[in-house]
Structure formats: C-alpha cells, structure tokens
Amino acid sequence: MSKQLYDLGDRPPLGEVPEKMHAWLIRADRFGLPTEAFQKEVVNTPSIADDEVLVLVMAAGINYNNVWAALGFPVNVIGARNKAGEPEDFHIGGSDASGIVYAVGKDVTNVKVGDEVVMHCGQWSRNCEWVKNGGDPMYSPSFKIWGYETNYGSFAQFTRVQGHQCMPKPKHMSWEESAAYTLVAATAWRMLHGWGANSIKKGDVALIWGGAGGLGSMAIQIAKAVGATSVAMVSGEDKFDYCMKLGAKGCINRNDFDHWGMLPHWKDNVGYAKWLKGVRSFGAKIWEVLGEKRAPNLVFEHPGESTIPSSIFVCETGGMVVVCAGTSGYNATVDLRYLWMRQKRLQGSHFANAVQCNEMNQVALQGLIDPCMSRAFTYEELPIAHQLMHDNKHPHGNMSVLISATEFGLGASGKPSVTIVHPTLPKGDVHTTPHPYPMSTPLPDIAEGEAITIADDGTKVRDLMHRGIISCTPDDILGTVAKIMVDKEIHAVVVMDDQCKAVGVVSQTDMVLARQGRTPDQARSMRAAEIMTPGCATCDAEMLLSDAVSLMTGRRMHRLVVTENDLPVGVISMTDVVRKIIGE
Ligand code: NAP
Secondary structure, three states: OOOOOOOOOOOOOOOOOOOEEEEEEEEHHHOOOHHHHEEEEEEEOOOOOOOEEEEEEEEEEEOOHHHHHHHOOOOOHHHHHHHOOOOOOEEOOOOOEEEEEEEEOOOOOOOOOOOEEEEOOEEOOOOOHHHHOOOOHHHOOOOEEOOOOOOOOOOEOEEEEEHHHEEEOOOOOOHHHHOOOHHHHHHHHHHHHOOHHHOOOOOOEEEEOOOOOHHHHHHHHHHHHHOOEEEEEEOOHHHHHHHHHHOOOEEEEHHHOOOOOOOOOOOOHHHHHHHHHHHHHHHHHHHHHHOOOOOOOEEEEOOOOOOHHHHHHHOOOOOEEEEOOOOOOOOOOOOHHHHHHOOOEEEEOOOOOHHHHHHHHHHHHHOOOOOOEEEEEOHHHHHHHHHHHHOOOOOOOEEEEEOOOOOOOOOOOOOOOOOOOOOOOOOOOOOOOOOOOOOOOOOOOOOOOOOOOOOOOOOEHHHHOEEOOOEEOOOOEHHHHHHHHHHHOOOEEEEEOOOOOEEEEEEHHHHHHHHOOOOHHHHHOOEHHHHOEEOOOEEEOOOEHHHHHHHHHHOOOOEEEEEEOOEEEEEEEHHHHHHHHHHO
C-alpha cells in the first residue's frame, strides 16, 4: 500500500483501501446546531463483512435525518449504537450517495471493484429469520436507515454499505445529481407501486400532495412513467409550472381552500356541513383540473393530520390513500363511514426494499427521473447545507454535496435512452412547516426493552372531586336540562335511570351540538337520551387523577361522573385539575 491517507479528490488506485480516511463527524460532546456539530476529522477506514461493500464516495445527498443526528435529538444515535454494542463514539451520517466500488465482501455478487454506483439507504440483517424466509425486509426488526441509524454513512471518503444497497449509477447524471434522488424516489416508488391491487397503473389518477417537494416531485415522475395522470397539490401558483414540467396534468393551490385540519365532530351538523362544502369544492376542483368527473384512485399522502380527512373523502371508491409521514401532525381523523362504505384503503408506507429500489432505479437509468437537484455544495459546505435545512432556508428540491468529486458537473459519461425536460425549480421557499421528528424515533411496542417511568404524586380522584350529583332523567327534554345547567351554574348534567344508575352525561358540548342545524324549538324538545354521551364517562373515586385525566382527554371530555361502589357520588372536571395546578 502506497499511502496511509489520501487527500480528498486524490483518488487511491482502484481497489486500494487506505488505512485512514477524511470524514465529517458528529460527536456527542458537540451535539447542537449543524455548523457546530459537524467537524472534519480523520478516522480509520471501516472494514467490511462478507455481505458488505466499501465505496469511495464521490457525492452525498443531504437529508433532514442528519440534522436530527447533529442535534442529538430526539434520538442520540451514537448513544443508541453504543448501547447496542457498537464501540465508535462518533457518527458519520449520510443516507444518499454516488461513488465507485473499492472493495467487496466474499458473498457480494451484484457489484465488483470499479463499478460506478448509487446507494439506497435500507439496511437489514441477512440473518433475520423473517428475511431468511423471504419476508419483505422492510418489515424486519433489523431494518435500519444507513447513515442515520447506522454509522459510516456517505459523509466520508469511504462508506460501508450492504451489497444490495448498490445500484448502477445513471451514466447521464453527474456525481452530485445521482447522489440526490434515491431516498425520495425509492420512498415514492414503494408508496405508488408497493401495494398490490391498489398500486399505480396506466390510466390511473393520482393526487400528489407537496408536488414541488422532495417526495412529490418524484411521485409525479413515477406516475407519468407508468402512464398515470397526476394532479399536484402545492401552496402557490409559482410551483405550477415546475410540477407540470415534471408531468402533472394540473395543479391545485391548497391555499384556495380552508377546510383543512381535523374533522369537525360528527354530531356537529353545521361544522360538518361546512367541512363537506369545503371538501366537495376541493373535489370539484380536482374534476376541473382533470377535465372529467373522476376521483383519484390513489392519493399520495405525507402532510397527515391536516389533509387526511380530505384525502380519504376525495379518494375513489376502492382506492387507496398511501401515507409515509405526518408533517402537519400525527393524529389524523378519519370519517370511518367513507372508509368502510366506499371500501377505501388507508395504507402506511416506509422507504422501500431492494427490489423496489432497483425497479425505481431502472426508470432513473432510462432517463425518466429527473433528480430535481436544487443545489450542490462543496465538501467544506456540508455543515452549512444542514444548517440551511435546520433553519428551513434550504431551496426546493434535493441537495447534495461533493465528497471525492473535485468539481461540480463531473461523472456524466453517457446519454439517457429517454430525454425529458429538466424543470426549473421555483424560486420561493416551500419549507414553511417545521420538519417532524424522524420516524426512526423508536415507537413503543409490546417488547419495549426499558421500563417506562412515570412521575405521579399519587393524587386520587376523591381528593379533588365535587361531591353530589345534579341529574336529569333520560326522558327530560333539553329545555329542562338547559335550565338545570343555567340555574346550578354547572357544565354537565348526569343522566340517571329509574334504578339510580348513571347511564350518561349531557354536557354543554352535547347541548350546543344538538342546537347546531336545528331551530331552538326543535332542539328544546329533544330528549336527554338522544344527545347524551352514553354511560362510559365514569371513573371510580379511588382512580388516580392522572388516569382520570387520560380518560377525559382521550375521549375529548371535560368531566367524568365519579362512582363509589358503582353508585354515582360526584363529578371530577378539567377545571378541578386546573385549580390543582394553581394550588401546587
Ligand atoms: P419537502 O421537500 O419539505 O416537501 C414536503 C411538501 O409538503 C412541501 O413542499 C409542502 O408543499 C407540503 N406541505 C407542507 N405542509 C403541508 C400541509 N400542512 N398541507 C399540505 N401540504 C403541505 O419534504 P419531502 O422530502 O417531500 O418529505 C415529506 C415528508 O415525508 C417529510 O415529513 C419527510 O420526513 C417524510 N419522508 C418519509 C419517508 C419515509 O420513508 N417514511 C421518506 C422520505 C420523506 P406546498 O407548501 O407547496 O404545499
């Protein structure tokens, strides 16, 4: 071996792996803003296992996951790996790349030294029983995102990947362009192609959220490649041209509508009617853009909480809403009537397996996927690229950074079989919402390793409850119930049957919902039994206050009837809990 360490850009002879390499490292003692957390260091070049490949990185793609890695939040990726037995006290990030194969493990058959490759970011253990039995590796408990959950990602001279991660690099793309598309395009590919009978096909109509974003721009192109029609959702008309050049039939400005967000209560006639009006006019806009009265049989979702109700409504009977993120929030509301009566599918999707990544890459190799690279950075600027993302000041499209490539624009050596128009990226900044936590934040499951500790002062419901019950009968009319509420200055009345059992609660919310869409006389003459929230809203006086709070908030209620020996004896309300906070 001639040299222990090569300067960046000074490529070692093909197949010669130097002992040391240059890399951008994150260490726990400098977790924080990307410009501080990322530091240049020289480390040992990693060794590879039999199923692994060492690639000289020419360019790396930038993704938000390494902003989280830099912050050390919500997951300390270094600590998590140390706990799992890996010794390195640093993190080398990077989950997208292009490069040249320098070494292969003995079991690797798909690439050889010298191959020019791009890499997908899915890793899993080939020894996992599920994978060995032919199961989709995306369901394997060993699945990890390379360069975020694993070390030795692409922000270094050499990266360590599993053989299957390597795919042929499109010859018509530069190093930086080819490093930019794999993560988003493969995710979009599985969303559109991975779900059996609901997968996209020629003649389908797809509604694509965030059409000018990373995933959406890929989804439009993937839909076009299969002969489907797509309608792109965006937040401004400045993005229409971009989405149309990528292949969308038309675009809709989401700011022309205001019915987004969680569904109104299904008992709220007026709120629901307004929502229905909004979502119907949104549906009509889709028809207008399509030029025919067709509903999208595929909805490409990632905003989540604010858009899922509409996505499910406008989706064709038997169609699918496929979702890979909850950028606007995770508690999406669904009117189940549309889901079951019209037999729609709400499908979760996450990244892609190796087969799907390669299917996507075949389309990229033909020239049918523009990488939508907005900006490439030099090696020195890697922390700045992440800082721009952290500050939501990064440009549209996908960004990449040169690693061993010495100049921008190098690496393209051929022409694609199909030539598509390279779209001009819109100028405005789309990144108006904070990025959600990375989905690799461990989700609790049955096999949760660590005990969950909860601090609780042991306050019981009986310590705060109001004794005494103000009640009505199931047959009392609302006029009577309302009078009780007003006279006694209370927010809810317990409905008791003739056995003195609490069968429900009529709250102020129930009362005002009953008033919605009815005349005062109609509302007044309704019976308590018709509008009450039935029986479940009770808790025992011995229940922990914290459990009672979970009951109330989970059921969107403000109070519970308190029972002793199954008999109602009082009420505990949110106001009581707020009072306790003042007293603490
Ligand atoms: P991106 O480039 O930031 O684009 C997202 C687009 O969503 C934005 O351009 C914005 O477009 C739109 N948007 C934002 N808030 C919205 C709202 N409230 N309602 C409707 N549209 C909204 O991000 P991306 O790369 O496409 O990724 C999107 C999400 O998917 C992120 O949360 C990301 O973490 C996640 N993701 C998941 C996977 C996975 O494997 N599960 C993989 C990649 C990405 P307009 O403002 O123009 O509407």
